Structure formats: structure tokens, C-alpha cells
Amino acid sequence: MKLFEDIIDKSRNWLPKDGTVNYYGKLFNQEKADYYLKRLLSDIEWRNDEAVLFGKKIITKRKVAWYGDKPFEYTYSNTTKHALPWTKELLEIKKIVEIETGETFNSCLLNLYHSGEEGMAWHSDGETDLKKDGAIGSLSLGAERKFAFKHKTTKEKVEMILEHGSLLVMKDTTQTHWLHRLPLSKKIKMPRVNLTFRTIIH
Template sequence: MDLFNPQIDENTNLLPQDGTVNYFGKLFSREKANFYRDTLLNTIEWKNDEAIIFGKLILTKRKVAWYGDKEFEYTYSNTTKKALPWTAELLELKKIIEEKTGETFNSCLLNLYHSGEEGMAWHSDAEKDLKKNGAIGSVSFGAERKFSFKHKQTKETVSVILEHGSLLVMKDETQTHWLHRLPPTKTTSKPRVNLTFRTIVG
């Protein structure tokens, strides 16, 4: 497995083929990143995520929230969610990420992992509500965690450490050819907040 070298260059594609992933590193000072982490922890309407698996309603330990330009409906894991209107900090972050990436976004899915015990299993973000091959801007605050990609055919893996206040962008054919996950870890008991800015169509 390749663990991405921390010589950060936002123009380097972390994937060897079939998609583009750029790691921009930390966008914010420690103080500013702490401010966003604490404000998001306190002001976002966090709820345990619902999934229907083999016909059974499951509540995840991880919490989620969904915000957007309008009351988009978004379906994944067999459940439909409705977007809430942007908070001041989310709009501020959206603008910063749009300027940094040259992309535009109309919604954001937020995840709160209370400790290293919580993670997210292998998946790709290619639901029908999402713009095909649209960019996804992933901003992280709080505990540093490893994030991994696995090619659907070759099974090749690539990993990167997502730092406090950092930005990662996934685009082009990444969701078609690669899975990604946030592995659980025993190395931290601190919370992490992740924001994925996306484009919903329809």
C-alpha cells in the first residue's frame, strides 16, 4: 500500500489511473481550524444516520447532517434525506473551497465521527442524484485520520492522512472506478468532522 508522501502538492494526482484525487493539505491556521471544528460541533443539526440494510432500519453511531441551496432530497442507503438551509460558517467554507478548486457546489453532507472507533466502510459516491463525474470537495476538522482508496478491478490501494483543516478533492472518473473508506483506528479518541461539498442535479 502507498501511503501518500507528506510533501504536499495540490497538483499531484494521488491516483495512478481512472480518476483524479488532489490533496491540498491544511487551508487554515490552527486557531481558525479549531474555530470551525467547535462551531460545527455546536451548530450543526447532527443526527444518527439511518440506513436500511436487508430490510432492517439501522442507526449508525456516526452522526450526519445535510445542507444545501434548497430543500434537495437525496437518497442513499435506501433512505431519503432533505437538505437544511446553509449556516453562516458552511456558506463561508463553501466559498473558500469553490475559490480554491475552481469548482461550484450546491450541497454539503457532513459526518461526525465521535472517536477513532467510528469510520465509514468502502463505498463510492455515485448516487443518481449526484452530478456524474462532478467534483467532491472534502474538508476535515479535528482528529487526523487515514483515508483510503481501492480500485474496483485491480484492488490497488492508495491512502492519505487527512489533517485538521485540510482539503481533499475527488473528481473525474474517481467514483466510477474507485471505492473509498475511513478505516476505524485505535490511535485517537478525539472527534473528527468531515464536510463533503457536492453537486446535486434535478
């Protein structure tokens, strides 16, 4: 495990231009990653996500949860969430992510994908509640999934595999110039929990 971690270049920018994406590889060994996945699946207050599109309310199979330092409001897809207080495990993970990246975060949006038949369409995290050009730390637990970026103008694509216990960081002008998505895959039957640590401006 250690050998694998040592060969990952955490400073490598996976985007060719107009933003910065760094992949840190696995922050946890198998046992610790399994432990956190189990705790989050059982202890987080998961809710089906809601979106309002063309005036119609859509309920997703994917579930979400929103936690933070304060009951921050976070609005996307025309719906507003209020942050819940941190759990013990979320604070532990947040501290590790902050030490690893040198960034600080005050909130976390969690996503639960029950299988590869649930994913996320092309989008960027450019909501006005978020710190502009701030870092978003994306920690993956559970099933390995492909993750993709697409440049908004040139349509260039970058794809990568996000491993169980791994960290990806998007920062600088990534959200301005790039879309990202989690493609569907019928082959994947296991759940994936994704923690996206963010900074809300308040």
C-alpha cells in the same frame, strides 16, 4: 505553517489511473480550523445516520447532517434526506473551498465521527442525485485520520492522512472505478468532522 503549505503539490493526482484525487493540504491555520470545528460541533443539526440493509433499519453511531441551496433530496443506503438551509460558517467554508478548487457546489453532507472507533466502510459516492463525474470537496476538521482508496477491478490501494483543516478533492471517474473508506483506529479519541461539498442535479 506557510512553509508546509508551499511544498504541497495541489495538482498531484494521488490515483495511478481511472480518476483524479487532489490533496490541497491545510486551508486554515490552527486557530481558524479550531474555531470552525467548535462552531460545527455546536451549531449543526446532527442526527444519527440511518441505512436500510436487507430490509432492516440500521442506526449508526456516526452522525450526519445535510445542507444545501434548496431543500434537495438526497437518497443513499435506501434512506432520503432533505437539505437544511446553509449556516453562516458553512457558507464561509464553501466559498473558500470553491475559490481554492475553481469548482462550485450546491450542497454539503457532513459526517461527525466521535472517535477513531467510528469510520466508514468501502463505498463510492455514485448516487444518481449527484452530478456524474462531478467534484466532491472533502474538508476535514478535528482528529487526523487515515483515508484509503481501492480500485474496484485491480484492488490497488492508495492511503493518505487527512489533517485538521485540510481539503481533498475527488473528481472525474473516481467514483466509477474506485472505492474509498475511513478505517477504524482505537488509538484516536478525538472527534472528526468531515464536510463533503457536492453538486446535486435538480
